[in-house]
Each structure stands twice: as C-alpha cells, then as structure tokens.
Amino acid sequence: MKRSILFDTETTGLDPATGDRVIEIAALELIDDLPTGENFHVLINPERDVPPEASRVHGFTLDDLLDKPKFAEIVDGLLVFIGEDEMIAHNAPFDFGFINAELKACGKPALDRKRMVDTLEMAKKRYPGLPNSLDALCRRHDIDLSARTTHNALLDCKLLSEVYLELMGGRQRGLGLAVSGSGGGVATYHANPDRKPRPMAPPDDETAAAHEKFVASLKEPVWLQ
Known part of the structure; x- marks a missing residue:
C-alpha cells in the first residue's frame, strides 16, 4: 500500500523571506490515493500581525x-504525522517554501523536495490552456464547492483529495463496488441507475483562444488531423 500526505497551508502573506508566517496547516492521510479519515489540523499563532x-x-x-x-x-x-511519505499540494512549491521556512526557524531539517507532488503541475499537463485553480478543477469534475466561502486549509484538503483522485485517473462516477456470487466474495462494478448525465459546457471565447494557441504550438496535433 502506498501512503501519501495531502496538505495545505494558510499564511499571513505570500513570501516567508519577507517575514510571512504559517497560520494554519491541514494534512490528510491517503492510502493508495484514497483518504483514510486520518488527519492533522492546527491553527497557529504567527507571532506577528495578519494583514487585512x-x-x-x-x-x-x-x-x-x-x-x-x-x-x-x-x-x-x-513531523510524526507526515513521516517520510510523499507530500501532495496544489502549487506545492508555495506550501513547501513556507513549511521549510518554519522548520528552519525551529532548527529542524527541511522537507526534501523530492517528496513533493504538485497537483497544479499535474493539472496543467492534463488541461493545457485551461484554468487550473482548485475552484476551476472542482467545477470541471463536478465537485461540490458550496462550503468554500473562504480559503480554509482543511476544507481545501478535502476538495483537493477529490481533485487528486480525478487527476490520477479517478473512480468512474456512477459505478459502485458490490459483492456478487454465492459466498465467493467476488468484487464487481455495477452501474448506478440514479446516475445523472453531466452536460459538458462549451468553452468560452478566452478558453477557446488559449486552446487554439496551445494547439498551434504542437507538432502535428491530433486536433487538426
């Protein structure tokens, strides 16, 4: 089984080099890319002001x-919670930069960036030329955003865990796991009769233009064949 940690931070600003600090950390444990329910979540006194x-x-x-x-x-x-496992975040260099600045201030070793998995980079490769913010990805994959009124690290982690699963190939929506057979315990997938089709909206002019620009940069793109 593969264990990984999906995490997010909230901060006083954008740059730890200028004195900005972490004020919230949330982390979820994933086993084989699925949340286990185990999490680490804490609010932190930044020992400085929080700009409006x-x-x-x-x-x-x-x-x-x-x-x-x-x-x-x-x-x-x-550090006990994250262990030595890979760490997943959206725009991961930002979060790694802040965590490592805090670790340095405590005299602790920095996180090895070889552990870093950046879902923003994953999304850019899968959806070139399209918006790839967490909100945009949730809308693209029909993930409920109704609770996201502000950037909350724990909620963002839960949303990102769903996005990450989709980026990794996803569990096909509308399928469920059932056991069939007489005592055989054979797992099979079956269609959900209540599944509603999800219409795909056409791209707006800005998105279409970005896609055309991307296609024009490719050698023999399949879209033009």
Whole structure:
C-alpha cells in the first residue's frame, strides 16, 4: 500500500523571506490515493500581525490566533504525522517554501523536495490552456464547492483529495463496488441507475483562444488531423 500526505497551508502573506508566517496547516492521510479519515489540523499563532488582505482570503485575524500554539509547539506532531511519505499540494512549491521556512526557524531539517507532488503541475499537463485553480478543477469534475466561502486549509484538503483522485485517473462516477456470487466474495462494478448525465459546457471565447494557441504550438496535433 502506498501512503501519501495531502496538505495545505494558510499564511499571513505570500513570501516567508519577507517575514510571512504559517497560520494554519491541514494534512490528510491517503492510502493508495484514497483518504483514510486520518488527519492533522492546527491553527497557529504567527507571532506577528495578519494583514487585512490576508484575512480577506482565509478569514482569520490575529485575534483569532493569539491563543493558538506557536509553530515550534506543534512541529513534532506534524513531523510524526507526515513521516517520510510523499507530500501532495496544489502549487506545492508555495506550501513547501513556507513549511521549510518554519522548520528552519525551529532548527529542524527541511522537507526534501523530492517528496513533493504538485497537483497544479499535474493539472496543467492534463488541461493545457485551461484554468487550473482548485475552484476551476472542482467545477470541471463536478465537485461540490458550496462550503468554500473562504480559503480554509482543511476544507481545501478535502476538495483537493477529490481533485487528486480525478487527476490520477479517478473512480468512474456512477459505478459502485458490490459483492456478487454465492459466498465467493467476488468484487464487481455495477452501474448506478440514479446516475445523472453531466452536460459538458462549451468553452468560452478566452478558453477557446488559449486552446487554439496551445494547439498551434504542437507538432502535428491530433486536433487538426
């Protein structure tokens, strides 16, 4: 079985080199790309202010975080949870950069970037020329976004786990696992009669233009044959 960790951070800003800090970490355990239900989630006192523009993104103010533990107080628990397994994030270099800056400040070794799996890069390769934000990918795969009113690390992890499964090939929607036979315990897939067809909307002008530009850059693209 393959164990991996899917994670997300929320921060006070965009660049740890200028003093921005992590304020929230969420991580989900995956076994063979499926969530097990095990997770690590913590809010963190950043030991600095939280700019209003950051609060508008994730909804947290400094007052919300003053009574939370500092990163140094949660780092050992985080490292135990993530172990040595691969780590999956959307725009993973951003999250790795922040986590590694926090680890350095604690005197801990940085995460090896060989462990990094970036779902944004995966999405760009699968959907070249199309929007590949988490919201866009959820809409493309018919994943419910109704609870996502702000950037919340734990919710974003749960959404990304569904997106990641789709990027890895997915479980075909409308199929379910059933046991058939008399005591044989043979697993078979069957169609779900309640499955509703999902209409595919035509691309807008901007998306179509981006796709045409991408196709024009290819050698003998199949779209033109």
